[in-house]
Each structure stands twice: as C-alpha cells, then as structure tokens.
Amino acid sequence: DAKTTQPTSMDCAEGRAANLPCNHSTISGNEYVYWYRQIHSQGPQYIIHGLKNNETNEMASLIITEDRKSSTLILPHATLRDTAVYYCIALSGNTGKLIFGQGTTLQVKP
C-alpha cells in the first residue's frame, strides 16, 4: 500500500483558496489518489479522485504532479464549513478499502 504524508494542520482565511498538499512518492502506476474529508462528529465524505490528469468537480480541484509523487487538493473559496480533517489516500488493492492516515486538519478562519 502506498503511504501518503500530509501536514498535520493548516489554517486558511475565509474566502481564500485552501491548498492542501500530499506526498505519495511510493504510489504505484495504477493506484488512484483519493481525497476524503471528515467534519467533526460526522463520517468521512468523498471529495475527488484522480490518476494522472488534473481533476475538478463542484467541490474542489486536484492537481497531480507529472511524476505522480505528490498532489494538491484545492478548495477555491474556503468557507467556515470547510473546516475539517482532510485525508489523502492511495487506493489500496482491488477491494477499494480506504487506508486513512492522520490527515490534515484545516481550520478556516473568519
């Protein structure tokens, strides 16, 4: 299973872009990068995933480096409701089980 490394915590001003980095230098060629987030006292919520190309959806954008050793999740206009723990995951095996690390605690401040 590819290991991912994320900063423990980050702050972001409300209305600004939040850029959350993730290192996954041992990711294999066919492992996707998934991002989930967990708001306090709730179950995790899927955000986005990608393999090689950059991806965008209504929640966020995912930028993956060309060598695939790292990626960045971008929340373009962070709101207070985006305060959560963000998990970067290299999808493991062929069962789809998620291997969560410690994640990054994002605090969006007014």
Next chain:
Amino acid sequence: GAGVSQTPSNKVTEKGKYVELRCDPISGHTALYWYRQSLGQGPEFLIYFQGTGAADDSGLPNDRFFAVRPEGSVSTLKIQRTERGDSAVYLCASSLKGSRMGSYNEQFFGPGTRLTVL
C-alpha cells in the same frame, strides 16, 4: 434519498459483554465496509463485503470481532467479550459496487456508532 444509517448511535457496555452494531447501507449498494476510529486517529479498515460474502476481513483485530451480511443488505458487526480498548467510533460505508483497483468507488459513510466499554 436515504443515506447510510447506523444503530445505535451510542452504545455503552461493560467489559466482557457482547455487542452488536447495525448498518443499513444505501439501497442497491453491493459493497459494504466497516471501519473503526479511535480518538484523534483516522478511520481504520476492518472488513469489506461484496454482496453477502466477506471479500476482505484482514482488518479485524482478533477473533472476538465478527461481521455478517446475510442478505446482501444490512450488516451487523458483532464484538464478543468486549474490552476497554474496543472503545471507538465504528463507521460503516457502502458503495455502488466493489472496486477494481483505481476504478471509481465513492464510499458513502454513515454517522457511526460510538462504543464505550467501561
């Protein structure tokens, strides 16, 4: 539509007792996952069902833990002879289908059951 539901939301039990935790997945989802989350940690995988069968139970910590999904829908996680170290939030997730590596597999999580073993 209805999301994943879990009951009870909270369960307090005494050391050595038996507990059952229930998960109702989203209708039509064939894949079901159980995770547990200790305070300050990310969720930890326990077991994965594809339909009625446990396709991957590698995360179950020991033989006190067992899970079933007899009709391919509702699942029950069973813990025998509970220990204080079993205290955690137990999360259930479902997805439309099991995942071949990398293919789209958004998992929808329930709110969890908070288990406290005294």
